[in-house]
Amino acid sequence: MTTQWxxxxATSVLEGFANYRSTFTYITLGAKKRFEEACWLDVQQASMDRINLYDDAVAAVTDCLTEEVAQGYDSLSVWKEAKRCYAALIRSRTDGELAETFFNSIFCRIFRHYEIKPENLFVFSTQPKVKAADEASIILSYRPAFGLVKMVDRILVDCNFNIPxxxxxxxxxxxxxxxxxxxGFVFADSKDMEIDIIRSVFFRNKAAYLVGRIRIRENTKPFIIALMNNEQEGIYVDALITDPDEVSIIFSFTRSYFMVDAPVPAAFIAFLQDLLPWKQRYELYNSIGFYKHGKTEFxxxxxxxxxxxxDQFVIAPGVRGMVMIAFxxxxxxxVFKVIKDNIAPQKEVNKETVKKKYYLVKMHDRVGRMADTQEFSHFVFPKARFHPELLAELLAEAPSVVRVVDDSVIIDHLYTERRMIPLNLYIKDATEQQLEAVLDDFGNAIKQLAAANIFPGDMLLKNFGVTRHGRVVxxxxxEICYLTECNFRQIPPPRFPEDEMAAEPWYSVGANDVFPEEFAIFIFADVRIRKCFTDLHGELFAASYWQRIQKVIRENQVVDVFPYRRKQRLARRLS
Incomplete structure (x- = not known):
């Protein structure tokens, strides 16, 4: 009976996984048409729809198992047999690593992350390593046999777009x-030069990307062509990116997930790691939309x-949060982040509100300015690796989700996030040149978030970080919210001289009212830094600036936010 169950x-889980992959692929393949037809609002909706697919599929399979095999579906002996049968069933699949993660998700949903052992689920992957044939199946290779012009033209033609x-x-x-x-000399009519381009076009927001590499003898360089659709004349090449750091930013953890057809995901990851060897596998799986498997890899x-x-886990550097414990x-x-049980009263939020805010960020276009997070349940840590001060704080501030069991610390709910240097600490040690550059990027970050209909709420420097590329995130x-939910106002002039000296404002303040004139004082205590920022982005202190952005958003215009510097955009003739 155990074998039968x-x-x-195994059959039910695989059927659920196949349905999930089919729908995932259907949404992904629609990216080409959305790009060609410039359906930018549909692009945003498709991205949100695809993110929700996984949890819905896991829930459906779990419900099905509960009904179909209720007599023994929660028996570990049955699941050991199910794992063995499932491993045999997925042996011929080209996405076996994703199938393993799906099985793990079902198991953890039923057993609440207990009994995570190799005999029960796929703690470690059983999938074979990527073969040369797997990589060859996902790329197109080009050589300048008939000159550079013909080769590059062929690369563009092979995209097979349905518009010119x-x-x-x-x-x-x-x-x-x-x-x-x-x-330089690398890109020339040379028999030693070869360009490999991934067959599938990468789509994200209003752009499409051809992702590849240039190989000449033992040297390899990334090669990314960014394509745009101007909605009137057709497609054009907007940028060529060959610098590894710039390519890394395009695949950043601060960007939305690409829409790219990846029939052999492991081969895609192997190829991308060749371009970006310092990026972790989980980051690359996240970037192409398989963020649940990214959690497995993490x-x-x-x-x-x-x-x-x-070394020991310690409280993360920076100002202690009133909502989260970060370690x-x-x-x-x-960085691991745990919501406190008792949030400081000046923060008008509760646990559920905070979770909704993090979900909003997961679903929204992050425009390179918001860090992606991964949500975990029942995460087990070795107790010996916790600094006593940190463990004491976790148990005192979040006892409902943190517990010590034997030699383990179990946290029932947490988020993980890429560690960055807090902006307030970065500024403290910055040179004059670094200070001006990071303040300029801080202003750009706020503007790009606004263009994506995001208002940070609390814009204090401690809530932003600086990446290794010097980008502010x-x-x-x-306290995040949609920009269109805010009511940006100019402070009315005082009625009497005494108004300015009063403890309370002389004007009414609604729940959603925001007064940008106050930003400068609240954000920058240092007058010198405040002046520097004002010289760079003084318009952010005017209500009219924010009102103009709101008008654009309400007219359903999707603003261009490029994952590369504007000076990298290629010049072109306009009719």
């Missing part, structure tokens, strides 16, 4: 000229990291 469980290029000849010239400027990396290190392992690049979401 195990087989039924606005001026393909100019695009080809721009690509060759820019490549030669950036790469957990595996985390377990391995613990075996190779001996980190100094040897890692991850927002990461504290407990």
């Amino acid at each position: 195990g087989q039924r469980i 290029y606005a001026d393909r000849r100019q695009d080809v010239v721009n690509i060759i000229r820019t490549a030669q400027q950036q790469l 957990y595996r990396d985390f377990v391995q990291h613990l075996t190779k290190t001996d 980190t392992l100094p040897s890692s690049q991850t 927002f990461y504290d979401y407990d």
